[in-house]
Structures are given as structure tokens and as C-alpha cells.
Amino acid sequence: TVTVQLYRTTNAQEKNPDVDVKVATVDLTGNSSHTFEDLPKYAPDGNLYTYYARETPEWGDGYDVYYSDEVGGTTIRNVGKTSIAVTKIWKDNGNAYGTRPEKLALTLQRKTATANDWETVTDVQQPEWTKNNDNTWTCTYTGLPYADANGNSYAYRVTEAGLDRE
Numbered sequence: 245t246v247t248v249q250l251y252r253t254t255n256a257q258e259k260n261p262d263v264d265v266k267v268a269t270v271d272l273t274g275n276s277s278h279t280f281e282d283l284p285k286y287a288p289d290g291n292l293y294t295y296y297a298r299e300t301p302e303w304g305d306g307y308d309v310y311y312s313d314e315v316g317g318t319t320i321r322n323v324g325k326t327s328i329a330v331t332k333i334w335k336d337n338g339n340a341y342g343t344r345p346e347k348l349a350l351t352l353q354r355k356t357a358t359a360n361d362w363e364t365v366t367d368v369q370q371p372e373w374t375k376n377n378d379n380t381w382t383c384t385y386t387g388l389p390y391a392d393a394n395g396n397s398y399a400y401r402v403t404e405a406g407l408d409r410e
Contacts, residue, residue, distance in 0.1 A: 248299055248320070249297065250295060250296075250297050252293045252294065266283075296318050307325065321395055323391045324390040324391075325386075325387050326389075327388065328352070333380050352364070352385055352402055356396035357397065365388075368385060368388065371384055
């Protein structure tokens with residue numbers, strides 16, 4: 245379950261909670277929803293209320309929370325995180341000629357099923373390589389969103405950005 249708090253304002257541009265607190269506990273099975281009923285339409289000064297909902301508290305590190313506030317209600321989407329493991333296989337006869345670089349730079353890209361082009365993910369830190377004794381290097385990108393704000397799943401790919409021979 246998750247707790248959702250209803251807020252209201254007379255200025256749709258400002259998301260300030262009102263003192264009239266309404267809270268709902270929503271079961272998270274399937275496509276869950278809750279309807280707050282019998283809400284006043286106007287403030288005492290005659291201004292129209294705008295209502296919106298927020299999770300309290302938000303789920304935290306395991307999820308990104310996205311809100312879509314529309315006239316008919318608020319959609320709350322919790323998007324999980326995923327990890328991408330990378331393995332670099334060296335076919336250089338065990339680095340027999342000493343040409344293997346000290347490090348490699350990667351480019352992480354993603355796209356949804358409806359996108360035509362891959363987009364480069366720039367807000368992620370390059371992972372540290374683990375240099376194994378079997379001619380492989382491994383690393384893992386962590387904390388990547390599983391989907392976009394609309395719930396469209398991402399496909400990820402990693403390409404080698406070039407050799408860094410400092």
C-alpha cells in the first residue's frame with residue numbers, strides 16, 4: 245500500500261498544501277486508483293480550487309516518482325531502477341604485446357520501443373572497471389530508470405567510446 249495526500253490551491257501554478265488534509269491508503273495491486281469525493285469547488289473568497297495528490301512519503305532510492313496533474317486528477321507513476329552489467333572481452337593473447345589500455349570509456353544509450361533513435365545518457369557516472377584474470381573486464385551501471393515518466397520501458401546499450409591511452 246501507499247499513502248496519498250490530497251492538496252488544494254487557488255493558484256494552479258503554486259503547489260502549496262492546504263490545511264484541509266485528506267489522505268487515502270491505496271492498494272498497489274494492478275492499476276490502482278482512489279477518488280476523493282465531496283470536495284468543495286470554490287474557496288471562501290470565491291476562487292476556484294485546483295486539487296492535486298502526492299505520495300507521502302515518496303518511495304525513495306528504489307524508484308523515481310513522476311506526477312501528472314490534470315483537471316480530472318493526478319497520475320502518480322513509480323518507476324523502478326535497473327542495472328546494466330558490462331563485460332569487455334580482450335582477444336589480445338593475454339596482453340602479450342602490452343597494448344591494452346589502463347582504462348576504457350563507455351557510452352551508455354537508451355531508447356523506448358516507440359523511439360527511432362538511441363539517446364546518450366549523460367546524467368550517469370562512469371562505473372569502475374574490475375580487471376579479471378581471464379582476459380575480461382567487468383563493470384555495472386546501477387540506479388538506471390527502468391522506464392520513462394510515461395511508463396515506457398527503456399532498452400539500454402553500451403558502446404566503447406574509444407581507447408584512453410594517457
